Amino acid sequence: MGAESFLAMRGIDKRFGDVRALNDVDFELEAGEIHALLGVNGAGKSTLIKILSGVYSKDAGSIRIDGEEFALGSPRAAIEAGIAVVQQHPELVGDLTGAENIFLGQEHRRSGLFSPVNGQDIRRRAAALLERFPIDVDLDRAVDDMPAVDREIVAILHALRLENARILILDEPTSTLTEREKESLFEMMQTLKAQGLAIIYITHHLDEVFEIADRFTVFRGGRRVATHGVAEAQREGISIPNLMLDSVAGDIFPPRSDRVDGEVVFEARDLSRQGEFEDVSFSARKGEILGIFGLVGSGVDELSKALFGVLRPDSGELHLNGRRVRFRSPAQALKAGIFLVPGDRRTEGLSMDENVIFNTTVANLGRASLGGFMRFGRNRRDSGALAERVDLQPRKLDRPLRGYSGGNQQKVVIAKGLYREADVYIFVEPTVGVDIGARAKIYTLMRELSDRAAVIVISSDCDEVFGVADRTVALYKGAPIGAPSREITRDHLLHAGIMGEAV
Structure with a gap:
């Protein structure tokens, strides 16, 4: 496809200090294509997406969209280039309607601090958006009253509210959906694809790649290691886990116990x-x-x-x-x-603005403190040992949890449980x-x-x-x-x- 691709990212490099997060990466995306982006945490896919969405600036390389070169040095520049992003945990206002959430921040047609919000105008604009992308969703309903899939659809429509949107990035959109809700989301994605939208789909559920994607690209160690059509991969028996792990992936589950009298x-x-x-x-x-x-x-x-x-x-x-x-x-x-590792680690298991040491020790303050005073040195040593045991990457004990990937956040929840020493x-x-x-x-x-x-x-x-x-x-x-x-x-x-x- 080369230079003819709708989106062509060539020779992309990105460093963070001594760490080379992306190393001479090429990535192509076609209009009307659903392209899955895969890789273990830290493989480089998130860095690539943040460059494409203007959160990070690239150190080297070029980005061309429909033949035109873009710098994309800021989120505003990415939006103006037609790039829309839906994060894994989209921020919606629960007591507002779907329509109000879609146009949040754009309620006023006229400029001015005291310009009135016109509810009928918001509903008309929402109806026009549904004419453009015919999707079955009740946008007059409060977001808190919506099923998870409808909330995801609202987040997508919010990203697509600008008429120039032509590339949509979806980050783990099915992580909280039931199987039936996932089917509804996939139907919407097919609708968007039929409209000519180019979709980058990030997922850890590898079975979904074969269900919804046209092609997939695998990242490993900051490099693109493979791009395949889904039909090609199925025909040739290509193993995505093997590509992701750079080895023949064995069973990821440890051997079962043969004890029956515990x-x-x-x-x-x-x-x-x-x-x-x-x-x-x-x-x-x-x-x-x-x-x-x-x-x-x-x-x-x-x-x-x-x-x-x-x-x-x-x-x-x-x-x-x-x-x-x-x-x-x-x-x-x-x-x-009893120690519970909750399903929603962000709201039930972790303090996202606090660091690794705080989150590791907070469930056992009797061990972490003495006479009402925190044992800072000991807590750092204990947290460091547990971070090593759960293979936290990177092992930055003072970093707030927001700076870690979902997988590493989950490792911190488990480290917290290990520190508790529960039955x-x-x-x-x-x-x-x-x-x-x-x-x-x-x-x-x-x-x-x-x-x-x-x-x-x-x-x-x-x-x-x-x-x-x-x-x-x-x-x-x-x-x-x-x-x-x-x-x-x-x-x-x-x-x-x-x-x-x-x-």
Whole structure:
């Protein structure tokens, strides 16, 4: 395609001090194409996107769009060039309507501090946008009342509100969507593609590449290592994980435990909460990992919160180390020896503006302080040792968590749990937005933890639950399908979670 490509980035270099984040990178994108951008965290794909969106300035190379060269030295310059970006966690105002969010910051047709906001004009402009991109979404609805996919669509329409938009960058748009919502988003992407829009699609879900993309490009170590058409890759059996990891990728899951007589640490007996889950029973043992699979809306999220004292069950019992327990708050659960790695690490698991040391030690202040004073030297040493154990990259202990990738943020949550030294670890959606390399490390850490504690993995990813757990069970509309078992197959587990039937 070369110089004829709609977007042609040639010889792009970028350094941060001694680190060469991009090394002589070429990237091409065609109009009316969905192009997946892949690579482990730190591979260089985020740096490339930030150069294209004007957040970073390139050190060398050229960028041409439709034959015209652009410097793109600022976000405004990128917008003026027709580049629209939807971040992984788009910032929307929940109590405003979809239409109001789309034109947030552009409510006034006329300049002036006291120009009135015309609600009818905003609705007319929103209707015109839907005529341009025919998508089924109610933009008069408050964003807080929308399903996740509609919020994602609002964020996309906000990015496309300018008439000159011709390149759309989507960063992990399906990370919080159900399978059905994902299908709706993909339908919208096909609509945008048919309009001639060029789409760069960043994802860690490799199965989605073959479902939605026309081509994919893999980055590794700051270089572009491969670009293939999806049909070509399927025909020739090209392995994306092998390209990403520079090796023949083996099973990312560590070997299962063969222990069947481990000490029971944590039990649920007929646990129920009206309208959310019912009659859930399990035993979590030291030496093995218990897996609970359930789609979004199946009750798995509410169950995890009940196990950690965020929600109170209506009936049933919890037993920890042989004694019945009742948690009225997460603080009580934490004190008793339960640690939850939450599904939404940004809002429930981390203080994004604080550094690695603070986030690692905050859940165990009794260990981190003495006589009311923080043990700064010891805390730095302990945090450094844990950062090394979880393979945090880069190992910058004073860096705020906002400066880390999703996978590395998740590693800090796990380091926080390791510092706590709990009896029970509950992992909820542990690898959302995490690349394949970081996933393998997280699964290995789970297996190591299971040697001394009970580990429970709760996820809407069937392959994850089946791959990492020793015993598994599915939750369907709040009810467990059968009992946790070592004998259930992956297909049977998936069938139970989707259809609610044991096979």
